[in-house]
Amino acid sequence: MSTATAGTEQASEFDRGIAVAARPGAASVYDAELDGGWRIGGGINGGLLLALVGNALRAELGRDGGHADPFSISAYYLSAARSGPAEVRTETVRRGRSVSTGAATLLQTAEDGTAVERLRALASYGDLAAAEGDVRTSATPPEMPPPDQCIGTEHAPPAFLSQADLLRRLDLRLDPACVGWALGEPSGNGRIQGWLRLADGRQPDPLMLLLAVDVLPPVTFDLGLPGWTPTLELTAHVRARPVPGWLRVTHSTRNLAGGFLEEDAEVWDESGRLVAQSRQLAAVPRGAGSAGAAEGSGR
Amino acid sequence: MSTATAGTEQASEFDRGIAVAARPGAASVYDAELDGGWRIGGGINGGLLLALVGNALRAELGRDGGHADPFSISAYYLSAARSGPAEVRTETVRRGRSVSTGAATLLQTAEDGTAVERLRALASYGDLAAAEGDVRTSATPPEMPPPDQCIGTEHAPPAFLSQADLLRRLDLRLDPACVGWALGEPSGNGRIQGWLRLADGRQPDPLMLLLAVDVLPPVTFDLGLPGWTPTLELTAHVRARPVPGWLRVTHSTRNLAGGFLEEDAEVWDESGRLVAQSRQLAAVPRGAGSAGAAEGSGR
Structure with a gap:
């Protein structure tokens, strides 16, 4: 099998977008093609x-009956990704009984x-089906009107839509x-939330949750700070x-200061379970009190 | 300079505990000695x-007028560290204008x-003195009685104290x-909070905050789940x-489920500023609904 994505899902835009192919003769190296349809602002969306990368690590750490589900993944964004060929070099750091740890780097070739x-x-992978035990979630699902009473992105300002090709896929x-x-x-509350599913009907799974945590408009918009973060x-x-079914996704911040902000995301599934949490450190948009650190990810 | 710690702080237990020495002839490799006085449970405390590692990255990324302050650091814990020699191998992944990114691994030699x-x-470093801009923190400092009305760890259960040498240094x-x-x-609230300073009077700085985020008793204790996380x-x-001065540190969880929990820490300084935030994914103690993933960090 040269492609790590499940065959039954090949038709979806998302599965094509994250497809990786093991490079013949190069252990732990995977080739990919970044599709401009996932562009937002100056680069490919960071969640995609x-x-x-999560899909490449799934192939690497899931080999030979290993661990195929992301439990935790931490990405440090170095430069904006462009449409075109890319490669993911992976490393198995440690294979454990119930959790394995991997490292990965995403590269492209400059002109x-x-x-x-x-x-x-860096990432820890395991088997979510084996992650049993109490569910004592004290967080509560976000309250919002049903999807048909919420605002579709087709109503977004044209200047925003023109920069956000990926919205057509959501x-x-x-x-x-x-x-x-x-x-x-x-x-001014520092909170953005909504219902999310893929436009082509592809259902959510653990990899799709990695997209979901970083695909809403940045919470800075709700603070009156336009521009990219x-x-x-x-x-x-x-x-x-x-x-x-539908996911409910919330983005919020508690600490915009010194040119940076933390942004927390929660993703809830239709059964009302908190299925993913994320936190990111992002630069405040330039011209809005930024430290000028913006060397970014195409959020 | 073979030691990356500031000379004036050499006398403190913390500075000795995190001291690293550039290995002659081995670029980006730093030697260290793990001190059993920072032990908790079966290993050296994960915050220490x-x-x-943050100190080694400070030496690596701060060279030649580079970036010496941790902005973000993500650690994946692989096995429990023991007292004795250790080495930190570092890598400069990218030097940027305002932020640099590094990678590091901490190793010890087995018997x-x-x-x-x-x-x-993985970590991003910059210059906190240059991180200016609005402070729009919406999080509020924790309310708790003054230090002299709080409970010192000398009152902790003896069985806990005997496993937590590091408490004597706090x-x-x-x-x-x-x-x-x-x-x-x-x-049952899933919250533990308190006042923290180093016992020997060493004042907080960015590296000490990396200790502070992971040195309180685990929040699972407040959920009635004894044992290590x-x-x-x-x-x-x-x-x-x-x-x-004093730091106020809070630990809380919103999602204990499936054998794992997320634990969020906030650290506030005496001026009332939110100076650090952290989140970790930890395994629920064995016998308390754990998936048995515990291959841990000596938390």
Whole structure:
């Protein structure tokens, strides 16, 4: 099998977007093709890249009856990824009984022929089906109107849509309480939330959750700070396999300071289970109090 | 300079604990000595290891006018560290204008002479003094009684103290509302908080914050789950230089499920600023619904 994605899902845009092929003769190296349809702003969306690298690590750590589900993945974004060929070099750091740890780097070739690193990642993989035990989640699912009473992204400002090709691949319905920014009236609460599914009907799974944690508009929009928020670091924890259907995704921040902000995401499935959590450190948009660290990820 | 720690701080237990010495003739390799005084449970405390690796990365990324302050560091814990010699192999992944990215691995030599990896880390470093801009922190500092009305760890159960040598190096005063577990009456809230400073008077700085995020009793104690909670992954964001004095540290969890929990820490300095945030994914203690993934960090 040269492609690590399950054959039955090949038709979906998402599965094509994260497909990797083991390079013949090069152990632990996977080839991929970044599709400009996942572009936002100046680069390919950081959540898609996370899922792509997560898919390569799934192939690497899942070999020979290993561990195929991401439990935790941390990505450090180094430069904006472009459409075109890419490679993922992976390393098995440790194979454990119930958890294995891997490392990965995503590279592209620059016009001058040199390899440019897009992101570096570490991850722990296991078997979510074996992750049994109490569920004592004290977090509560977000309250928002049903999808048909939320705001589809087709209503987003044209200037935003033109920069966000990936929105066409999502069915994203934002809570009306969180879209004041699109009308020039941000709430200032630092919270954006909505319903999410893939536009082509592909159901959520652990890899799709890695996209879900970084695909909503940045929470800075709700703080009245337009512009891109390049991600320095993002860590996602996948805590359960989602059931089919809609996801509810929340983004919030508690600490915008010194030119950076932390942004927390929670992803809830249709059964009401908290299936993923993430936190990222991102740069505040330039011109809005940024330290100018923006060397970003195409968030 | 063969030692990366500032000379004026050499006398402190913490600075000795995280001291690294560049190995002559081996670029980017640093030698260290793990001191059993930082032991908790079966290994050296994970926060101390994070600060040690953070110190090596400070030496590596801070060279030649580079970036010396941790902004974000993610550690994947692989096996319990023991007292004795250790080495940190570092790599400069990318030097940027305002942020540089590094990787590190902490190794020790097993009895059979093989190298055993204790943790693998990625990190972004910058200059906290240059991280200016708005402070719009919406998180609020924890409310708790003043230190002299909190509970010193000398009152902890003897069975706990005997496993936690590092407590002697801390001046840790827990909020009385969070210590019911020590009397067999855990609150069930999933929250532990207290005042923290180093026992020898060494003042907090960015590296000491890396210790602070992982040195309180695990939040599982407050949920009535005794035992160790081995860390799989911990990511800390250092957001500002702390002023001298006490730190307030909170640990909380929102999602204990399937044998794992996320634990969030916040560290506030005496000026009332949120100076660090962290999140870790840890295994629920064995016998308490764990998936048995405990291959841990000496938390």
